[in-house]
Amino acid sequence: MKIGVLGTGMVGQTIGKKLCALGHEVRMGSRQAGNEKAVAWARSVGDKASEGTFADAAAFGELLWNCTSGHGAIPALQSAGPDSLRGKVLVDVSNPLDFSKGPPPSLFVSNTDSLGEQIQRAFAELRVVKTLNTVNCDVMVDASRVAGGEHTMFVCGNDAAAKAQVTEILRGWFGWRDVLDLGDITNARGTEAFLLLWIRLWGALKTGDFNIRVVR
Amino acid sequence: MKIGVLGTGMVGQTIGKKLCALGHEVRMGSRQAGNEKAVAWARSVGDKASEGTFADAAAFGELLWNCTSGHGAIPALQSAGPDSLRGKVLVDVSNPLDFSKGPPPSLFVSNTDSLGEQIQRAFAELRVVKTLNTVNCDVMVDASRVAGGEHTMFVCGNDAAAKAQVTEILRGWFGWRDVLDLGDITNARGTEAFLLLWIRLWGALKTGDFNIRVVR
Numbered sequence: 057m058k059i060g061v062l063g064t065g066m067v068g069q070t071i072g073k074k075l076c077a078l079g080h081e082v083r084m085g086s087r088q089a090g091n092e093k094a095v096a097w098a099r100s101v102g103d104k105a106s107e108g109t110f111a112d113a114a115a116f117g118e119l120l121w122n123c124t125s126g127h128g129a130i131p132a133l134q135s136a137g138p139d140s141l142r143g144k145v146l147v148d149v150s151n152p153l154d155f156s157k158g159p160p161p162s163l164f165v166s167n168t169d170s171l172g173e174q175i176q177r178a179f180a181e182l183r184v185v186k187t188l189n190t191v192n193c194d195v196m197v198d199a200s201r202v203a204g205g206e207h208t209m210f211v212c213g214n215d216a217a218a219k220a221q222v223t224e225i226l227r228g229w230f231g232w233r234d235v236l237d238l239g240d241i242t243n244a245r246g247t248e249a250f251l252l253l254w255i256r257l258w259g260a261l262k263t264g265d266f267n268i269r270v271v272r
Numbered sequence: 273m274k275i276g277v278l279g280t281g282m283v284g285q286t287i288g289k290k291l292c293a294l295g296h297e298v299r300m301g302s303r304q305a306g307n308e309k310a311v312a313w314a315r316s317v318g319d320k321a322s323e324g325t326f327a328d329a330a331a332f333g334e335l336l337w338n339c340t341s342g343h344g345a346i347p348a349l350q351s352a353g354p355d356s357l358r359g360k361v362l363v364d365v366s367n368p369l370d371f372s373k374g375p376p377p378s379l380f381v382s383n384t385d386s387l388g389e390q391i392q393r394a395f396a397e398l399r400v401v402k403t404l405n406t407v408n409c410d411v412m413v414d415a416s417r418v419a420g421g422e423h424t425m426f427v428c429g430n431d432a433a434a435k436a437q438v439t440e441i442l443r444g445w446f447g448w449r450d451v452l453d454l455g456d457i458t459n460a461r462g463t464e465a466f467l468l469l470w471i472r473l474w475g476a477l478k479t480g481d482f483n484i485r486v487v488r
Contacts, residue, residue, distance in 0.1 A: 166465075212472075239475065243472045246470075249469060250466060256463075257462070260453065260454045260455060263488065266487060267486075269487050270482060
């Protein structure tokens with residue numbers, strides 16, 4: 057499959073590398089073609105990896121991944137243009153982290169709204185599925201890295217077929233066995249707010265290699 | 273031990289009943305002595321249960337539990353007065369839930385502050401320990417109710433001795449085996465924000481009898 061990854065940070069690099077390892081073709085998008093990090097990433101990953109603008113990556117991908125910093129998500133998608141987005145699934149793994157007030161980060165949208173909802177409202181032509189934003193990027197692509205994979209990943213979004221497709225990807229490509237569908241995209245308020253606890257757990261546990269398991 | 277429980281709702285009733293069953297004397301406080309729910313609760317629980325004003329309950333207790341609705345916490349403690357609070361541990365199980373905008377509830381303080389911190393700032397004479405606010409009240413007092421008790425409870429607060437005392441209570445009285453100390457009271461931002469996910473999980477699972485286990 058041809059996949060567009062928006063964002064050149066650690067999350068985009070890790071997901072893009074994994075997708076290439078699975079045999080997919082990945083184009084990493086950034087504000088300008090020739091972005092130093094994107095070029096280095098593509099070179100290190102090999103033939104299946106390429107880079108370009110956000111618009112290039114969005115046009116290239118049959119499936120899109122939002123791996124921008126939270127602030128960068130909407131501008132990146134705006135620069136892609138509606139024709140490259142229409143009808144496509146966007147896997148939104150970003151978080152609305154605000155580092156401007158110093159550590160620990162807070163959220164620039166929360167409580168009564170979420171970044172997932174903002175993206176879905178701004179781009180009605182996209183089918184946004186919020187997921188993976190509750191773990192670090194190494195765990196995102198390899199659930200077995202923590203506790204043998206015995207922990208929970210959430211999905212939410214307004215399009216049932218898109219959620220089913222992303223759930224299959226989580227299970228088949230990244231090893232997630234416990235995938236919990238929370239419902240529509242407003243549930244991103246819950247999974248994004250979890251970051252405020254995740255940050256505290258990271259501080260207490262001194263590692264980002266953890267997750268939560270929902271038990272009944 | 274003599275224990276003051278602030279609040280007459282389901283949380284206060286459940287915790288107060290459990291504390292009496294463990295052999296403690298519990299006085300339930302509300303805005304006015306003779307509160308109908310508090311009187312009925314005390315009658316149903318028996319000799320070890322009594323009721324009165326918030327000030328009565330605070331003066332009575334060697335240990336205090338904040339089981340008010342979030343909005344009621346600071347007024348309740350103000351009406352108790354500093355002499356009844358000085359040096360005492362307050363177990364704060366409340367959440368800053370705002371139902372005024374219709375379902376689902378949002379939080380009236382979040383992200384860059386928390387109700388736990390507001391209480392600690394307003395009452396420096398109290399030793400606030402935030403805990404139990406991440407599960408429903410039946411699970412609070414009986415961890416084994418869910419998954420044989422194999423799940424996590426968080427504590428946070430500024431006073432190490434107070435946290436140690438509350439951790440012993442969680443373990444010995446309520447059966448919590450996995451108690452995770454997050455650090456100071458600012459960590460209440462994390463555990464209170466979790467409510468925004470808890471509400472969504474409650475909606476998806478159709479039961480409040482669940483919790484999360486932190487796995488590494």
